[in-house]
Amino acid sequence: MSLESYMNEVGQKARAASRLLTRATTEQKNNALFAMADALEDARPRLKEENAKDLENGKQKGLDAALLDRLELNDGRIDGMIEGLKQVASLPDPVGEITDMVFRPSGIQLGKMRVPLGVIGIIYESRPNVTIDAASLCLKSGNATILRGGSEAFYSNQAIAEAVQTGLLTAGLPADAVQVINTVDREAVGRLITMPEFVDVIVPRGGKGLIERISADARVPVIKHLDGNCHVYIDDEADLEKAFKIAMNAKTRRYGVCNAMESLLVNTKVAKAILPCLADALAQKGVELVACEQARDIIEAAPATEEDWYTEYLAPKLSIKLVADMDEAIAHINQYGSHHSDAIVSQNYSKTRAFMAEVDSSSVMVNASTAFADGFEYGLGAEIGISTDKIHARGPVGLIGLTSQKYVVLGDGHTRDN
Amino acid sequence: MSLESYMNEVGQKARAASRLLTRATTEQKNNALFAMADALEDARPRLKEENAKDLENGKQKGLDAALLDRLELNDGRIDGMIEGLKQVASLPDPVGEITDMVFRPSGIQLGKMRVPLGVIGIIYESRPNVTIDAASLCLKSGNATILRGGSEAFYSNQAIAEAVQTGLLTAGLPADAVQVINTVDREAVGRLITMPEFVDVIVPRGGKGLIERISADARVPVIKHLDGNCHVYIDDEADLEKAFKIAMNAKTRRYGVCNAMESLLVNTKVAKAILPCLADALAQKGVELVACEQARDIIEAAPATEEDWYTEYLAPKLSIKLVADMDEAIAHINQYGSHHSDAIVSQNYSKTRAFMAEVDSSSVMVNASTAFADGFEYGLGAEIGISTDKIHARGPVGLIGLTSQKYVVLGDGHTRDN
Structure with missing residues (x-):
């Protein structure tokens, strides 16, 4: 036949x-x-x-x-x-x-x-x-x-x-x-x-x-499920303890999974307060850092290229960028991200509402780790994949x-x- | 430029x-x-x-x-x-x-x-x-x-x-x-x-x-909205007065619309009871009939070709087919229809449930005219089209x-x- x-x-x-x-x-x-x-x-x-x-x-x-x-x-x-x-x-x-x-x-x-x-x-x-x-x-x-x-x-x-x-x-x-x-x-x-x-x-x-x-x-x-280039944005009004926990969990829980953080965005106003201890903790876990010029004034990291912002490493590697405000963070996520799962850490009520509405991703997290983007965690029982499309099925x-x-x-x- | x-x-x-x-x-x-x-x-x-x-x-x-x-x-x-x-x-x-x-x-x-x-x-x-x-x-x-x-x-x-x-x-x-x-x-x-x-x-x-x-x-x-090759199936347990009203409405309310009936399926057991008066009433409205051989023993109609069963006339024309039972009607609709809107007329509770579950169309009507398939009738306010796809949006x-x-x-x- x-x-x-x-x-x-x-x-x-x-x-x-x-x-x-x-x-x-x-x-x-x-x-x-x-x-x-x-x-x-x-x-x-x-x-x-x-x-x-x-x-x-x-x-x-x-x-x-x-x-x-x-x-x-x-x-x-x-x-x-x-x-x-x-x-x-x-x-x-x-x-x-x-x-x-x-x-x-x-x-x-x-x-x-x-x-x-x-x-x-x-x-x-x-x-x-x-x-x-x-x-x-x-x-x-x-x-x-x-x-x-x-x-x-x-x-x-x-x-x-x-x-x-x-x-x-x-x-x-x-x-x-x-x-x-x-x-x-x-x-x-x-x-x-x-x-x-x-x-x-x-x-x-x-x-x-x-x-x-x-x-x-x-x-x-x-x-279809293409890549998971997930972000965590640490706002200037973030509770920095929560921010530290969430960033560490999103990056280091597992490296090869699609809901792992691949890029960290930090508001310049809190960069000096949080980046050094985060960089230390990540280094201890063996995570390689690449960062924008501004961030490299604060921590040790290789320079990030334009390509890095688009990259899903699926590995112990992280790109870091300082942003002037939440709007810059949202614009960056919508441009370079893969519309998978992205998080904000902030105590400011209005900002969390705007971030949820404006970030164009299948899952948007507020003060929670991107690692939760998962069919079992969402109570679906099992998943056939995580859709990064907007038509029909979106997310797990x-x-x-x-x-x-x-x-x-x-x-x-x-x-x-x- | x-x-x-x-x-x-x-x-x-x-x-x-x-x-x-x-x-x-x-x-x-x-x-x-x-x-x-x-x-x-x-x-x-x-x-x-x-x-x-x-x-x-x-x-x-x-x-x-x-x-x-x-x-x-x-x-x-x-x-x-x-x-x-x-x-x-x-x-x-x-x-x-x-x-x-x-x-x-x-x-x-x-x-x-x-x-x-x-x-x-x-x-x-x-x-x-x-x-x-x-x-x-x-x-x-x-x-x-x-x-x-x-x-x-x-x-x-x-x-x-x-x-x-x-x-x-x-x-x-x-x-x-x-x-x-x-x-x-x-x-x-x-x-x-x-x-x-x-x-x-x-x-x-x-x-x-x-x-x-x-x-x-x-x-x-x-x-996308392809064609509306809509069916009405008159079951042997139909209330024939309702069946007459629904079939006439589905065909003659307007001819050029996608929710108009293009094909009528009649259970052989009630064909002699309903087809002659339906054919008369349709003829009075100027509707041209094509039909299967069995139906042509009962009413006057040109012979229907295989192509007719697939055709959305959008015109005062109707194809008529006798079927032995509901299963044959469902199989016909799923094979020849366009998955738009299809109706059953029957007083039998179990059959209406099975018809709803098994007919693979964006709207399935029970004892109601296919003409209801419409964004305004469904309370959507306005419609951008009627989708015959299954993915994302289906129906109006x-x-x-x-x-x-x-x-x-x-x-x-x-x-x-x-």
Whole structure:
């Protein structure tokens, strides 16, 4: 079968399964998630066997140690997938909720019903456990899924897919509700992102390069998470103890995460009071500093370039800039930031209100660390990613971000007069 | 100046204006809308003068009478634009609303704040009053707008733009909050839809051809309304009097509107009871019928082709198909429909629930006419279009559809532990 016929078949099956899923009850979906967990447990030896093939191929191809580590499916990671399935089963089902029900002057009763998006295409790189994360969230929200993992995890992903489909069938749901593409042909991705007749939305999970390529070529909407160039602004009216704690937490809690602070903005009026002790504490943690000229008069740091203000280091490195006032901080964040998560530390009521309204980011923090930008911290239960887009889903995307709403109109023979 | 420099300048100005609009109060925005109304009143003679140039050019180019009619700005239409501005001023301002505020276990307080999308590009065809409709809705929702009207309305649109900008300046808002592109160069559209750095979303208003071209080429999200191939399904458990009224209203209230019924599905069990009188009544209104073979055994109608099931006639024409049960009706609607608005007429409680859940349309009606699918009927006040997409806005798009939500996190020195 040609790649195009194969992808069309996958698409048609997914569309048909998504129609059937609109009838699935919460109980059926939860039963399927539990059955998938059981099937993974039963398949544990086979999962490790298939994963060993991927690891062996990876070694022969000379993949580096970090990549091989991400690829590995050990008992801990299989436990994690099983636990994840049970957690998703415990989340409330968003589908079918009808809200904002009102009577209109015409006599019709109008409301909004939450419904699945339909078919979701997920494109991801090396970690095979993404297969389970993504499939479980999509299933719980009533969507069919087409998954395309990295070629280096091919055997692992196929083995996981088998367990998933066993679980679906056990619960009386269509096996095609979750399909894993069974070819490593790169053209498959090109086709997956350009078939709006079968796929309603694409969620890419991986590096910025992957996401930019997919966004540029996709002919369906993409829920995307580019970079997290997050800022903390310390205002001249900040409580400096809080500012110190928040800045340290936002930078040093973890370095490789998208909600870590990458750039610190300090009001010139308090720079001498806070920067030296902050710089000391950061140096003790091994954080490298680059800074504007004004800041370098106060602390030791390499000069920051224009490029630094745009950079998400994902590393123990921080750029520091002094600003004359909050407006300069907001303008800097909106220009150089990535619209992910940005914080102000200030005791001034009016300034905190203005910062919240004017900073154009998916999460705006007031006197709190950017580290809180996270689906679990926000109570979404689990997240499929953090969207830096403004359209549809913004910020951490959980089950609700994988749904849409339609209008329902209830009448009793109502017709429109004019 | 080259077209590219010009469009970049327009984009930069719009982006800068959108930043300033995040600070505009509801009062300022309403004052601007009233000032625009006054400016239009003052410009009435000039508007007619400039419109006369467009009409004269149109006649020379041989535009047909319908197009010339849509192009004309007479006193009634100028009154309509002024009235429209005042209506938008009277709508509640969605921006800044904070909802779902909760304390999380970590101690942070989390909520969602409604915010403007940013910069909205509107591309439309001949009717110059769209300039005011679109600009007023975008302004009220806090967005900057770049408008690109049809070349045949060039002088009219420029004159309207002057009045709009006068109103903005009178109210102390940036004139660049609403810009009308001042060139008829078609390349301007190509650039407008491919500059995500300046434009957040595109709303095309016009024929299906325009919208499909724009969707195919755009590099920013498009809020689009393709066709309205709407269905009414008459179930075997329908109250046939209600069914008759609803079908007649959905088809004959107005023919050229997107919420008109284009296809009637009738359960075979009641076809003989309802089709003959419906066919008579439709014939009296001059509605042409095409139908499946089974229906043609009962009523006089031309044979329907496969193509008919996909067609939005926007005319006094209707396709009729008999179906064995509700499931066949739902499958037909989901396959051939355009996901706009579809209705069931039935007294059976369980069937109405299943129809609502399974029909994949932006509005699903139960025992009510599809004609209700409309921003005014839904209480949105005014609409910029009816979205047949599932992502972001679905169904009639009013002020809220032109906004997004961001997370706000309030702490008091809160940091994340793990």
